[in-house]
Amino acid sequence: MTFRRTLCLALLLILPRSMPAQQDDLLMRIWNGVQQAQSKFTNGCGTLVETRSSQLMTKPMMLRGKFCAEGLTRFSLEYFAPNAMHIRFNTDYLNVTGGDGKTEILEIGNGVRRAQSAFSRENSIAGLKKNFTITATENARDYEMKFVPRTEAFRRRMNYLVVKLGKRDFLPRSLEVDGKNGVNSVFVIDFTTTNTKLPAETFEVIKPK
Numbered sequence: 001m002t003f004r005r006t007l008c009l010a011l012l013l014i015l016p017r018s019m020p021a022q023q024d025d026l027l028m029r030i031w032n033g034v035q036q037a038q039s040k041f042t043n044g045c046g047t048l049v050e051t052r053s054s055q056l057m058t059k060p061m062m063l064r065g066k067f068c069a070e071g072l073t074r075f076s077l078e079y080f081a082p083n084a085m086h087i088r089f090n091t092d093y094l095n096v097t098g099g100d101g102k103t104e105i106l107e108i109g110n111g112v113r114r115a116q117s118a119f120s121r122e123n124s125i126a127g128l129k130k131n132f133t134i135t136a137t138e139n140a141r142d143y144e145m146k147f148v149p150r151t152e153a154f155r156r157r158m159n160y161l162v163v164k165l166g167k168r169d170f171l172p173r174s175l176e177v178d179g180k181n182g183v184n185s186v187f188v189i190d191f192t193t194t195n196t197k198l199p200a201e202t203f204e205v206i207k208p209k
Contacts, residue, residue, distance in 0.1 A: 027136050030143050033170040043070040043198060044171065046191040048077070054182045067189075074203040090205040103206055142166060142173055156180060 045068040053060040065079035077087040084099040092109030128134070131154055132147045143165045149155040162176040171194075175187040 026138065026143075027134075027145075030136065030145070030165065030170070033143075034165070037170040038072075041169075041171070041194045043068065043196065044191045044194040045069075045196070045198070046189060046193070048190070049188045050079075050185050051188075052183060052185045054184065056182065068198060068202050070198065070203065076202055088203060088205050090203045093205045093207055095205045105206055105208055107208065138167070140167075143170075 046066070048065050048067050050063040050065070051060050052063065061082070063079050063083075064081045065077060067075065067077045069075040073089075073091045075089050079085045086095075086097040088095045088097075089108075092107055094106040094108050095103050096106070097103040131149065131151050133150055134148070135146045137144050145163050145165075147161040147163070149158060149160070157180060159178040159180065160176075161178070162174075163172060164174040165171065166173050171191050172189050174189060176185070177187075178184045
């Protein structure tokens with residue numbers, strides 16, 4: 001379950017950091033944009049294409065699905081090709097349901113909150129400097145940030161994380177996670193709706209009895 005925990009944390013931690021010299025202004029601009037986007041967009045849904053590869057695979061696997069996210073505490077990710085799988089996270093619990101209908105229940109809320117607290121507005125600069133070395137660049141359409149863990153808490157889960165954000169709305173466009181388990185996943189993200197009323201069952205999870 002290491003990869004699924006890593007994926008969950010990565011999807012909830014799409015945040016920038018501060019760096020010396022000329023990159024300091026760029027990253028502060030990105031940070032402020034992300035904060036504004038989090039206030040502006042209460043939720044969002046769209047489509048996702050994941051390209052997954054590893055040394056154990058003869059060729060990369062492409063997975064297609066759809067997602068919805070609300071704040072930093074709830075998301076739903078449903079793959080429909082090549083195999084069905086539904087991942088839901090709500091505050092404390094992560095549910096993973098396979099094509100056979102069986103659901104695995106993981107309690108990861110405390111870990112997520114500890115990670116997020118390091119990146120809250122009041123702790124952002126200090127926390128990010130402590131935990132990551134990051135390179136930021138920009139082009140005509142996107143901001144790109146590469147996060148390389150400095151501390152063991154993150155290093156044991158991933159080798160690096162690369163995030164691309166749209167310059168117009170600061171919403172994520174792609175996410176690359178290179179995990180310690182040897183799996184590399186690149187997610188291409190396309191938001192189709194934002195700030196819509198979502199069905200109550202969108203983020204429903206099964207909790208341990």
